[in-house]
Amino acid sequence: MRYFIDVTVEDDPKRSVELKGMPAIPSAGDTVAVEAAGVTAYGVVMHRHFQYESPNICRVSLVCVHDNPE
Numbered sequence: 232m233r234y235f236i237d238v239t240v241e242d243d244p245k246r247s248v249e250l251k252g253m254p255a256i257p258s259a260g261d262t263v264a265v266e267a268a269g270v271t272a273y274g275v276v277m278h279r280h281f282q283y284e285s286p287n288i289c290r291v292s293l294v295c296v297h298d299n300p301e
Contacts, residue, residue, distance in 0.1 A: 233288050239263040240274035240295045256291055263293060273297075 234250040251286040257263050257276045264273045274295025282290045 235288070235290045236265065237290060237292045238263060238272045238274065238295060239293070240272050241297055244274060246270065246272040253289070257293060263295060 232253075234253050235247055236250060237245050237247045239245045244267045248265055248267050256279065259276050259278055261276050262273070263276060264271055266272075272295075274297055276292075276293050276295050279291060279293045282292070293299055
């Protein structure tokens, strides 16, 4: 099984990372940081959902807000 995590923080571009295994998935209210292509996305999870794209691919999407808006 291949696992991917997508993190979207408000209007910032989505960051996607392939994981080596299924980690503990953050819940609403948790703070997350994901680095992809040299850029790190930080935010507080508002909601999450899981999608099985094929029998061998699971994608977890986290929709976040900035934890320190300015």
